[in-house]
Amino acid sequence: MSNQQPAETPMPMLMLFVTGTAPRSQRARANLAKMLDQLNLSEVKPFEVDLLEQPEQGIEHAIFATPSLLKFDTTGEVSVLYGDLSAEERLQTFLSDLDQPE
Amino acid sequence: MQTDEMKMQKRKTGIVGLDNVSEGGLPSGQATLVLGQAAAGKTVLSLQILARAIERGEGGVFVTFEESPAQVKRDAASFSWGEKLLTSERWQLIDARPRFGAEAAGEFDIEGLLSIVGATIAKNQANWVVFDGIDQLLQYQPDPKIAIDQVRRINDYCEDNGWTLLLTGKAMGESMAPAHLEGIEFLLSATLVLSARVVGQQLNRSLRIAKFRGSRHIADELPVVMDDDGIQLPYHEHLPTAEVVASNERISTGVGRLDKLLGGGIYRGSSLLISGRPGTAKSTLAGSFAEAAARRGERTLYVSFDEIESPYVRNLTSVGINLRDPIDNGLVQFVDLSAFALRVAEHFLTLRRLIDTFDPHCLVIDPVSALLKASGTEGANLATEHLIDLVRRRGITTVLTSLSGVSDPEGEVTQGQVSTLADSWIVLDYNVRGGERNRSLSIVKSRGSAHSNQERELLLSVAGVDLADVYESGSEVLMGTARATKVRDDAVAERRRQLEREQRRLDLEKRIAQTEQERDLLKAKLELEKIETAETDRLEDVQREDIRQRRDPEQENSEEHSRLDAIHDKGE
Numbered sequence: 001m002s003n004q005q006p007a008e009t010p011m012p013m014l015m016l017f018v019t020g021t022a023p024r025s026q027r028a029r030a031n032l033a034k035m036l037d038q039l040n041l042s043e044v045k046p047f048e049v050d051l052l053e054q055p056e057q058g059i060e061h062a063i064f065a066t067p068s069l070l071k072f073d074t075t076g077e078v079s080v081l082y083g084d085l086s087a088e089e090r091l092q093t094f095l096s097d098l099d100q101p102e
Numbered sequence: 103m104q105t106d107e108m109k110m111q112k113r114k115t116g117i118v119g120l121d122n123v124s125e126g127g128l129p130s131g132q133a134t135l136v137l138g139q140a141a142a143g144k145t146v147l148s149l150q151i152l153a154r155a156i157e158r159g160e161g162g163v164f165v166t167f168e169e170s171p172a173q174v175k176r177d178a179a180s181f182s183w184g185e186k187l188l189t190s191e192r193w194q195l196i197d198a199r200p201r202f203g204a205e206a207a208g209e210f211d212i213e214g215l216l217s218i219v220g221a222t223i224a225k226n227q228a229n230w231v232v233f234d235g236i237d238q239l240l241q242y243q244p245d246p247k248i249a250i251d252q253v254r255r256i257n258d259y260c261e262d263n264g265w266t267l268l269l270t271g272k273a274m275g276e277s278m279a280p281a282h283l284e285g286i287e288f289l290l291s292a293t294l295v296l297s298a299r300v301v302g303q304q305l306n307r308s309l310r311i312a313k314f315r316g317s318r319h320i321a322d323e324l325p326v327v328m329d330d331d332g333i334q335l336p337y338h339e340h341l342p343t344a345e346v347v348a349s350n351e352r353i354s355t356g357v358g359r360l361d362k363l364l365g366g367g368i369y370r371g372s373s374l375l376i377s378g379r380p381g382t383a384k385s386t387l388a389g390s391f392a393e394a395a396a397r398r399g400e401r402t403l404y405v406s407f408d409e410i411e412s413p414y415v416r417n418l419t420s421v422g423i424n425l426r427d428p429i430d431n432g433l434v435q436f437v438d439l440s441a442f443a444l445r446v447a448e449h450f451l452t453l454r455r456l457i458d459t460f461d462p463h464c465l466v467i468d469p470v471s472a473l474l475k476a477s478g479t480e481g482a483n484l485a486t487e488h489l490i491d492l493v494r495r496r497g498i499t500t501v502l503t504s505l506s507g508v509s510d511p512e513g514e515v516t517q518g519q520v521s522t523l524a525d526s527w528i529v530l531d532y533n534v535r536g537g538e539r540n541r542s543l544s545i546v547k548s549r550g551s552a553h554s555n556q557e558r559e560l561l562l563s564v565a566g567v568d569l570a571d572v573y574e575s576g577s578e579v580l581m582g583t584a585r586a587t588k589v590r591d592d593a594v595a596e597r598r599r600q601l602e603r604e605q606r607r608l609d610l611e612k613r614i615a616q617t618e619q620e621r622d623l624l625k626a627k628l629e630l631e632k633i634e635t636a637e638t639d640r641l642e643d644v645q646r647e648d649i650r651q652r653r654d655p656e657q658e659n660s661e662e663h664s665r666l667d668a669i670h671d672k673g674e
Contacts, residue, residue, distance in 0.1 A: 019213035028208070051214035055221035058214050064165075064198045065239060066214035069207075080201040082242050083208030090207035 014046035014098075015070040017063045024084040028067035031085035041098055073097065110291075110316045113229070113266045116154020117147075119335025123320040124311060129291050130229075133257045133267040137280055137287070138296035143307065143326070143333055144270040145169065147296065148232040149178045150332040151268065153187040161192040161228030163219050168235030171197045181332045193230075194222045198239065206242040212252045215239075216259050223265070231260070231267045237282040246284065253286040273297075291315040296326070304445055309335065325447040325484070336451040337488045353398070353464075353499055356390030356423075359569040360543070363558070365551035368526055371497040372549070373490055375520050377504040378530030383541055383560055383567070384503040385409075387530070388466045389418040389425055390567050391501045396428030400463035403456055404436045407472030411436045422566035435460050441472035449473060450485045454492060465493055470502040470520060490523045525549045530560065533581050540582035543569060559585065 016032060018025035029048075036044055049057045051066055058064055061078075069081040071094065085091045112126035121127050128134045128151075138144045152162045166174050174195060178184040187193070198215065219231060233256070240249040253269070260267045271280025273295065279287055287293055293313040299306050307326035311319045320338070327334050352367035355374075361367040368374050374391075376384045392402045404425070406414055415425045415436070428434040437456060439449065457465070473485055486502075493500045504520055521527050526548040533542045541560035559570040559581040570585065580588050 017214060019211055019217065022211055022213055024209055024211050031208075051217045055214075055218040058218040059196060059222075062197060062199065062201060064215040064218060065200075065210040065212060065242070067210060068214075078201065080204040082200075082204060082206040083210045083244070086208035087206075087244075090205060094205070094207065 013072045014044060015049060015061070015072075016046045017049045017051055017058065017061070017066050017068040017070070019066040020050060020052045022066070025067045027084040027086060028069070031088075031091065032069065035085070035088065035091050035095060039092070039095060039098065041095070044098065069094070071095075071098075112317070114154075114158070115151045116158065117150060117333060117335070119324070119338035120309070120333075122338045123324060123335065124314060125318050128266060128268075129314075129317070130266050131261050131264045132292070133253075133260050133269050133290050134292040134294060135280070135287055135290045136268050136270045136294050136296065137273045137312070138270070139273050139298065142273070142296040142298045143328060144296055145174065145177055145234055146181070146328065147294075147333050148234055148268045148270060149174070149187065150181065150183065152193060152230055152232060153178070153181075153183040153332075155230050156187060156190045156192050157183070159192075160230060161223075161226040162230030162232065163194045163196060163222050163226070163228055164232045164234065165196045165198045165215075165219060165236075166234045167198050167200070167238040170199070171195050174234075182330045183332065192226055193228065194226060196222065200239050200242065204242065206244060209244060209248050210242070212239075212255065216256065220263065223263075229264060229266055231265045233267065233269045235270055235272075237271060237280060241282040246282070249283055250285045250289070253283060254289055257290060287313070292317075297323075306445065307333075309333070327445075327447050327451050329448065329451070334451065336447050336454065337484065339454070347497075349497070354391075354394045355387070356392075356394030357387070357567045357569060359558075359571075360387075363545060363569070364526065364548055368499065368548075369550060370499050371494065372525035373493065373500040373502065373523070374526040374528065375502050375504060375524035376528045376530060377506050377521065379506055379532070382530035382532065383562060384505075384530055385414070385468050386418065386421050386423065386562060386567055387528070387560075388468045388501050388503050389423045392434055392464065392466050393423050393425060393428065395464040395499075396425075396433040400433070401460060402428070402434045402464040402466060403460050403462040404434050405453065405456070405465070405467045406436065406438045407441045407467070407469060408439075409468075410438045414438070420564065421562045422564050435462070446473055446485045450488060453489060457492070457496065457498070462498060465498050465500040466502075467500070468503045469505050471504040471506075486520050487523060490520070521546070526551075533557075533559075535581065535584055538582040538584070542581060 014032075016028065018028065032046060033042075036042055036046075046069070049061075049063075051058045051063070061070060063070065063080070065082050067082075067084055069085065069091075071079045071081075073079070079094065081090065081094045111130040112124070112128060113130040114121050114127040115124075136144050136147060148164070152164060155162055164174065169177070175188055178187050196218065222228075223231070236253075240252060243249045243252070256267065256269070259265070269286075269290070271283055271286070274281050279285065291313070292311070292315065295310045295312045297308050297310075299308075307328055308323045309326045310323045311321055324335050324338060327336050349370040351370040352361070352365070353370050354361050354367045355364070376387050378384050392404055395402045411429075415429065418425055425434055425436070429436050435456070439452065441449070444452065453467075467489075470486055470489075490500070490502075502520055502524065527546040529544050529546050531542050531544075532539045534540075541562070542557050543560045544557040561568045561570050570581070
């Protein structure tokens with residue numbers, strides 16, 4: 001799995017909350033994959049949660065809007081980016097600290 | 103053909119006043135927008151509706167987008183229904199506050215939210231859903247139109263799933279559009295507007311049904327009271343629906359002569375207004391009414407504004423009215439309220455609760471005009487109107503006193519309009535004459551009774567209250583010393599007249615006696631004369647017989663005969 005990184009280089013984990021095959025969720029999935037590619041982070045595989053199937057995950061992570069991208073950094077801090085990730089600059093900024101370990 | 107399906111179904115809110123003005127509650131299976139400025143009571147209203155639903159065995163989900171769950175619980179805990187709500191298993195509180203520092207990179211859906219709520223609801227078999235402050239989430243939408251679309255999506259989802267949803271929104275100024283969600287007010291079928299305005303340094307709350315598509319409703323701005331029981335519309339709660347039977351029974355005012363003037367007392371279940379300037383004995387008359395009720399074994403709720411119990415009761419004792427005993431044995435519940443302390447609507451609510459719990463036969467409010475001092479945009483008129491309506495429907499015989507201005511003894515007319523509403527109206531006043539101030543009483547109106555229209559003098563003494571009969575002098579009514587003087591003068595004149603009459607009678611009797619004596623005398627004389635005449639006649643007969651015998655040839659006594667003839671001639 002993508003999140004099983006060596007202990008000395010802990011990778012922040014990404015979680016993408018979606019609702020089934022809703023257009024915005026599909027777009028987010030595609031936009032995220034594209035951006036990870038651009039940033040040479042294609043080995044990072046976001047963990048996907050479908051709230052239609054696992055609504056309790058939404059309560060656990062306090063995510064009620066889909067799609068939403070969650071980022072857990074090494075200190076356990078969580079950042080959230082709402083939306084279909086079509087705002088490339090925002091997405092890039094949001095993911096910018098992912099490439100630091102390289 | 104589909105009318106039953108087409109007809110709007112309503113779900114009770116459990117807030118009696120709101121259910122009344124909305125004729126049954128909020129649209130079932132639809133979203134209602136609850137609009138209001140900060141601190142207008144949106145969250146409390148939602149929590150209260152949920153609490154009442156849970157009491158009825160329904161369930162719900164409360165999704166908070168703005169306040170923390172702890173804060174929501176604290177909100178609920180400060181009300182009487184809070185504890186039951188907080189310990190109930192039939193609802194869920196979901197913390198849906200957007201994460202701190204969250205950003206948006208494009209449009210998003212709220213399908214996830216609906217899915218989460220749907221899953222929670224399925225567990226609770228709930229039908230109430232509250233989205234409190236959803237603008238906090240939807241403001242992240244880059245395009246406001248999408249936010250509106252999503253509210254529509256929420257509304258559709260409610261209809262499909264049979265949820266009754268309360269959607270709170272922040273009001274901006276006088277606009278009907280909530281912040282961040284302009285346009286949703288057109289979308290949803292019902293809108294409640296809560297407001298909290300500071301008037302005269304006091305907070306005045308109100309609620310208005312700004313929109314209720316397809317349903318009759320009262321659209322006015324309605325006074326709201328928020329107290330331990332939460333949000334209430336004091337003027338729109340249930341009133342007894344049973345037909346009120348107009349009683350023909352008269353009950354005493356405690357002043358026998360006053361009862362007589364009123365045709366036997368005031369009707370049971372009617373209202374009596376006693377108005378007058380300060381010191382005209384309004385409280386005394388009210389106290390006398392309560393005392394009389396206690397003597398009949400009836401309960402009286404005695405509400406005093408701005409005067410506390412012990413001096414009030416003591417003062418009544420000085421004029422022979424004993425309220426101490428009925429208070430001690432529970433027939434009179436004496437409540438002293440401070441008019442300034444609460445708003446008019448709150449006073450009304452307090453009075454209604456007292457009436458509910460004590461269930462009195464009689465009610466005294468002394469003075470009802472004190473309500474005018476309490477603040478409240480809706481004014482005292484509404485409160486007194488509702489109060490009179492309430493007591494009338496419950497058949498409570500009510501005495502209200504009202505203070506009128508010093509220069510305007512009947513000035514009550516301009517305040518509160520109680521006089522037009524009350525069944526009977528007594529005006530107390532002073533009558534100043536000859537250096538004296540005497541209390542007067544006049545019955546201005548008394549519905550359904552023939553009543554005296556004359557002013558009377560009101561007398562107070564340690565023995566109690568009484569009325570002195572008026573003393574008419576020409577076109578005037580005399581009181582006090584003037585009355586006493588007049589009474590005395592008239593009594594003297596009357597005595598003189600009687601003496602004179604007696605004298606005349608005696609004179610006449612005397613004359614009759616004298617005349618009768620004279621008559622007897624004359625009668626005796628007449629008798630004597632009759633006897634004399636009879637004797638004379640007899641003697642004459644004897645003589646004539648003598649003469650005849652003498653003239654007879656066989657008679658010799660002619661000498662004698664001629665002598666008797668001579669006497670006879672002399673006599674003629």
